[in-house]
Amino acid sequence: MAQPFTYQVSPMRVVFGVGTVAQLADELDRLGISRALVLASRRQQAELGDLAELTGGRVAGLFDGAVVHTPVAVTERAMEIVRELKPDGVVAIGAGAATGLSKAIALRTDLPQLIVPTSYAGSEMTPVLGETVDGVKTTQSSPKILPEAVIYDVNLTVSMPEKFSAISGLNAIAHAAEALYARDGNPITSLMAEEAIAKLASSLPDVIARPRDLEARSDALYGAWLCAVCLGTVGMALHHKLCHTVGALFDLPHAETHAVLLPHTIAYNEPAARDSVSRAARALGTADAADGLFDLSARLGAPRSLAEIGMPEHGIAKAAALATKNPYWNPRPIEESGIRDLLKRAWSGSRPQAG
Numbered sequence: 364m365a366q367p368f369t370y371q372v373s374p375m376r377v378v379f380g381v382g383t384v385a386q387l388a389d390e391l392d393r394l395g396i397s398r399a400l401v402l403a404s405r406r407q408q409a410e411l412g413d414l415a416e417l418t419g420g421r422v423a424g425l426f427d428g429a430v431v432h433t434p435v436a437v438t439e440r441a442m443e444i445v446r447e448l449k450p451d452g453v454v455a456i457g458a459g460a461a462t463g464l465s466k467a468i469a470l471r472t473d474l475p476q477l478i479v480p481t482s483y484a485g486s487e488m489t490p491v492l493g494e495t496v497d498g499v500k501t502t503q504s505s506p507k508i509l510p511e512a513v514i515y516d517v518n519l520t521v522s523m524p525e526k527f528s529a530i531s532g533l534n535a536i537a538h539a540a541e542a543l544y545a546r547d548g549n550p551i552t553s554l555m556a557e558e559a560i561a562k563l564a565s566s567l568p569d570v571i572a573r574p575r576d577l578e579a580r581s582d583a584l585y586g587a588w589l590c591a592v593c594l595g596t597v598g599m600a601l602h603h604k605l606c607h608t609v610g611a612l613f614d615l616p617h618a619e620t621h622a623v624l625l626p627h628t629i630a631y632n633e634p635a636a637r638d639s640v641s642r643a644a645r646a647l648g649t650a651d652a653a654d655g656l657f658d659l660s661a662r663l664g665a666p667r668s669l670a671e672i673g674m675p676e677h678g679i680a681k682a683a684a685l686a687t688k689n690p691y692w693n694p695r696p697i698e699e700s701g702i703r704d705l706l707k708r709a710w711s712g713s714r715p716q717a718g
């Protein structure tokens with residue numbers, strides 16, 4: 364018998380393809396944006412050329428100070444520019460850091476947002492924003508945070524360094540993997556999650572081998588988009604909570620933290636969500652999802668230990684205590700001693716175990 368479920372689709376326009384950034388001016392018109400604040404790094408500005416030309420003159424100003432984990436101090440600097448220039452919309456061209464800043468501005472102003480993602484992080488599809496103050500990330504969800512439109516241009520992902528592409532792809536896979544056992548999961552999201560994991564698991568090795576291959580890049584971006592839809596549709600669980608806790612506490616790189624922790628959090632949850640986790644294994648083409656993810660990381664040359672990405676060993680106990688203080692819903696009860704053991708294994712890069 365089918366499980367009862369609720370399924371709600373986000374009001375979001377998506378344009379996907381190769382060279383789609385050329386449609387930026389048309390998409391701005393659709394949203395009624397004629398004076399955009401553009402959030403883009405110098406590297407992206409150089410890659411895109413003349414932004415005034417690309418947007419048909421619809422630029423009020425530029426801000427290139429977005430950083431990972433959306434610190435409120437950076438948002439306040441950007442808000443000064445918003446108050447000064449009075450733009451009628453925000454355009455973020457960049458990876459998750461630029462998207463996070465755009466969402467933080469939209470939360471405060473309700474300005475419409477158009478996002479052009481350049482990594483596989485997936486924030487552009489979600490009404491979720493995590494903001495950081497003094498090493499603590501607080502996550503909230505609001506319809507104001509959800510971007511109105513997204514242009515996925517495969518060309519803009521080609522410059523993503525190979526190693527970061529793999530790591531960012533594992534961040535995306537985490538969204539789909541957790542969607543399979545989400546409390547508010549539903550059949551459509553699960554179908555997308557399986558397809559997403561399979562697409563990324565098969566395309567990421569090709570992206571590493573041939574980073575300029577548009578077919579591999581296109582498959583990876585398509586998989587990342589599906590993962591992002593999953594994250595935008597259902598709630599997060601232990602894996603995301605743990606990443607946010609250790610990421611903000613020790614200022615760890617976001618996607619790398621996901622890549623290291625994913626096999627361990629999936630192993631922890633597997634005894635309580637066998638059917639869902641077996642769908643992830645099927646998508647990976649392995650008998651065991653946690654082992655399959657651990658092996659995929661090795662194959663992609665992604666980091667496999669928290670030590671390697673800068674977490675101090677003495678931080679394990681503090682992180683376990685913090686992660687269990689205000690936990691997200693999770694299929695398996697979140698127990699501090701179990702999480703401490705999980706973090707010990709992830710810190711040293713040991714093979715995942717249910718614990």
Ligand SMILES: NC(=O)C1=CN([C@@H]2O[C@H](COP(=O)(O)OP(=O)(O)OC[C@H]3O[C@@H](n4cnc5c(N)ncnc54)[C@H](O)[C@@H]3O)[C@@H](O)[C@H]2O)C=CC1
Nearest residue numbers: 431432458459460481482484486489491519522523617618
């Ligand atoms: N709220 C949400 O739903 C989500 C939020 N996030 C947030 O996004 C942030 C992480 O985003 P990421 O994309 O992982 O990292 P990021 O935005 O920090 O970018 C990482 C690095 O990759 C480089 N890069 C990205 N795309 C590139 C390209 N095409 N060519 C060359 N270099 C490129 C960037 O310049 C940067 O140096 C975090 O703050 C995280 O919390 C991530 C996923 C979902």
Ligand SMILES: O=C(O)/C=C\C(=O)CC(=O)O
Nearest residue numbers: 491492493494502603606
């Ligand atoms: O961890 C993720 O990839 C998903 C959500 C967030 O990063 C939340 C945020 O900090 O914006």
